[in-house]
Structures are given as C-alpha cells and as structure tokens.
Amino acid sequence: MALQRDEVVRTALRLLNEEGIEGLTTRRLARELGVQSPALYWHFKNKRELLDLMAEAMLAEALPPDREPGPEHWPDWIAADARAKRHALLAYRDGARVHAGTLPTADELPAVEAQLRALCGAGLRPRTALRLLLTVDRYIMGWVTEEQAWRHGAADRGHEVFPDEALSRLPLLSEAAEVLRMTDHDADFDYGLRVLIEGFRAEIAREAAETGGGGQAR
Known part of the structure; x- marks a missing residue:
C-alpha cells in the first residue's frame, strides 16, 4: 500500500511526543514508517514543510477550517481561538516549537480570509486585521514555549521556586509572588x-474615526 501523507504526519506527531523536536529527523521518521528517506519527499519538500503540516494537524480538531467568525462578537472568537490553540499546542511535546515559524497551508487560507472579513466588518483595515491575528498568534507561541519550558523544568528544580525567605525584603515581589x-x-x-x-478595540475606534465612521468599534 502506498504511503499516505496523513500517515506520515500522524507518525511524525507520535515521534514528536516520544523524542521531542530534536529527535524528529527524516531518517528516524522513514525508519518508523518502514521506507527509505527519499520516499517521504513525495509528501513534503523539506523538514520545514513537514513541520507546517504537523502544525496544521495539531490545530485541525481545535479549530475547524469551516468556522465562520462574525464581526459582532470578534473579541469572543479571537479569545476562544487563542485558548483552543494554546491547549492544542500544549497537548504535544514541543508543540509551540513545531508551530513557530510555520506559514498557513493552502487548506488553511480560507479560514484566515474568513477571520479577516469579520475583523474588517468590525472596522479594521485588512493590514491591521492581519496584524491583529499575527500578534495574537505570536503571543500564543511565545507563551506556550515558555509554559512548556517551565513545566518541563519544574520537575528538575525539585524545590519551591522563589521561596518566601528570598522575597522577605522585596515587598512588591512578595505581593505578586503567585504570578512570579x-x-x-x-x-x-x-x-x-x-x-x-x-488594545485592538482602541485601534478599531481610531481607524473608524480616520475613515469618517465607516466602521464601528465593537
């Protein structure tokens, strides 16, 4: 039976959880699938494209491609998407590192267009709307990268981080210790x-004012 792209991606995601991103090599993946490395390149051109496909698969269930966001409630679906992406990436070892630097695949572009349409309907220009989406995505990637590193390192630390005695003469940090x-x-x-x-609510209001009230801040 010919090797299918979905099988390659599923196997790559399993290896990611087992080996981490450093252990996920095309040679290791080919061996796991029982093929020679060149056979993989029928399905992706290089490792970067493989990571793009893996990132798409990570988010596929959390973010159905046919979702239709509306301009009336854009803060709600932006927040819901962000939370779903965070949890989807946390479900995989090094999930954020896989997703970092990826570009939308051709299959994902219609969903991006739908989001831009909704944000433009709320009062943003297309360039600002895309900047909003990228800003939120980069926040998620940075956050999950740090969160996964923190969780991974917690077991190694083996003791309370920033114990009370270390903060006893630092009243402001002591008050905010739970965040620290x-x-x-x-x-x-x-x-x-x-x-x-x-912040983007304010930007919507500013752009609406510049265009003479053509868009509404919502």
Whole structure:
C-alpha cells in the first residue's frame, strides 16, 4: 500500500511526543514508517514543510477550517481561538516549537480570509486585521514555549521556586509572588490576551474615526 501523507504526519506527531523536536529527523521518521528517506519527499519538500503540516494537524480538531467568525462578537472568537490553540499546542511535546515559524497551508487560507472579513466588518483595515491575528498568534507561541519550558523544568528544580525567605525584603515581589511563580497559567494567559484584545478595540475606534465612521468599534 502506498504511503499516505496523513500517515506520515500522524507518525511524525507520535515521534514528536516520544523524542521531542530534536529527535524528529527524516531518517528516524522513514525508519518508523518502514521506507527509505527519499520516499517521504513525495509528501513534503523539506523538514520545514513537514513541520507546517504537523502544525496544521495539531490545530485541525481545535479549530475547524469551516468556522465562520462574525464581526459582532470578534473579541469572543479571537479569545476562544487563542485558548483552543494554546491547549492544542500544549497537548504535544514541543508543540509551540513545531508551530513557530510555520506559514498557513493552502487548506488553511480560507479560514484566515474568513477571520479577516469579520475583523474588517468590525472596522479594521485588512493590514491591521492581519496584524491583529499575527500578534495574537505570536503571543500564543511565545507563551506556550515558555509554559512548556517551565513545566518541563519544574520537575528538575525539585524545590519551591522563589521561596518566601528570598522575597522577605522585596515587598512588591512578595505581593505578586503567585504570578512570579506561575501558579495559574490559565489566568495569566487570559490576562495578557485580554490586554491585547482591548488594545485592538482602541485601534478599531481610531481607524473608524480616520475613515469618517465607516466602521464601528465593537
């Protein structure tokens, strides 16, 4: 039976969880599939394209490609998408590192267009709308990269991070110690996401004013 692209991607994701991104080589993947390395290049041109396909697969269930966001509630679906992407990437070892630097595949572009259409309907210009999407995506990637590194390193530390005695003469840090220790990743992620969204609310109002009220800040 001929090797199928979906099988290659599924196997690559399994190896990612087992070996991490450093251990995911085309030679290792070919051996796992029982083929010679050149056979893989019928399905992707290089490792970068393989990572693009893996990133797409990670998000496929969390973010159905046929979703239709609406301009009336853009902050809600931006936030929901961001949370779904974060959880999808956290489900895989080195998930954020795989996704970093990827470009949308041809299959993903219609979903990006639908998001841009909704944001433009809310009052943004296309360039600003795309910047919003990229800004949120890069926030997610940076956050999950740090979160996965933190979680991975927690077992190695083996003791309380920033113990109370270390903060005893630092009253401001002591008051904010729970944030410093990253005890609630969900709450901290949502805080940064909300600040980003509120910033773009202001940008919608500014662009609407510049175009004579052609768009509405929502």
